[in-house]
Amino acid sequence: MTEWKRQGWDIDKIIAKTLEWHISSFNPKSFPIPYEWKDKVKNWLLKMGYHFAVSSVSFPQNVKPNDTMEIVLNIENVGVAPSYHRIPLYVKLKSNEEYVFKTDIDITKWMPGKHNNDIYIDIPANIKKGKYSVEISIYDDIVKNVYFSTDAAFADGWYNIAEINISD
DSSP: OOOHHHTTHHHHHHHHHHHTTOOOOOOOTTTOOGGGGGGHHHHHHHHSSEEEEEEEEEEEEEEEEOOOOEEEEEEOSSSSSSSSSSOOOOEEEESSSSSEEEOOOOGGGGGGHHHHEEEEEOTTOOOEEEEEEEEEEEEOSSOOOOBBSOSSSSTTTEEEEEEEOOOO
């Protein structure tokens, strides 16, 4: 980047074009960033890649054992690129016991913008009645956790997005 500055290149045009081209990462190697460009480069880095935000969640307040529960999960990719790896989205029902469900959501389809996702969870017949937190996570054996841009409570790689009641 020092050479870019020495050559008189326009950093604003470079940044704009790379964001237009859906840049996911940038590696300037071990060369210093010109001091005058540090804030611009910092903001540039914050926009690169994908940034998934949970916009809203709709779900039933009460479900019964053996029911199929529908969760409508609205995600906004506020970044400039999609994920290029199909990493599974999981839903977990957590109380004293945990039930984890792998969804068929394809996060590579989450281009910049808003996405509505219908998730169907078959509630086990033998689930204990009571209150459960509904949590989501995106991970696989290679990517241990995809972080969401959200205010939702986060623990052990899971985001608490709702609470439901399992009853008769």
